[in-house]
Amino acid sequence: MSAVLGAPAAAPLAAVAHFSARLMFETDVSDVYADLGAGDSRIVVVDSRSLESWRQGHIEGALHLPTAEIAARAPSIISRDVTVVTYCWGPGCNGATRAALEFAKLGYDVKEMLGGFEYWARESFPVVTPSGVERRPVDPLTAPVHAVACGC
Template structure:
């Protein structure tokens, strides 16, 4: 008996609805990096972590708005006509989900960045600190070390 097929795959219509919905709620670090590099104005990336975490390193071009401050501070920092992309530490943290929920409560279009800051840094994208911008070597377990996108 197959471990994979012991529970049958969903019917096609259900699979289409499920995977389309996931893409409506989530994005990944590669897509976010591409939009930031291209200067896409309708996407704003929000780091929902603490000041100490932000200072340790953050996505270059992100806005710092900790989750607890979103309700009071979003209107002053984030235009209403953009798609907000939230991130926190990484896959083991639900901070980006909590931040996305706060933005949704305020009526913003919002997506969560899968992998968070951990995968941003592990894939070699620009990390900003008070000292400047740097890039870490690409982790071969997360992205091609050649620097060429995985093209997925």
């Protein structure tokens, strides 16, 4: 018996609905980098980690807004005319999911950035640290070494 086909694939229309829905809720580090680089003012990137984590390194242009502070602070600092993109540490952490939920409860359009800060740094996108803006070497397991994006 097939491990892959033990549960059959969804019918194509169901698959279209599922994958379309996922793209409404999620984005990735490459797309966020492209939009920030293009100066797209329709998104606001929010780092939901602790102050200690933020100081260790964060995405240039992101707002620091820990999840516990979103309900109290977001309405006064983030316009409702934008789509909020949340991130936390990485795929092993659901902090960005919790932050996205808090924004959704407040009525914001919101997406979670898959990969979080970990994949942002691993793909060699700029990171603000106490020493300034840095770029770590590309991790060849997460991004092409000699290209700007994976092309997917």
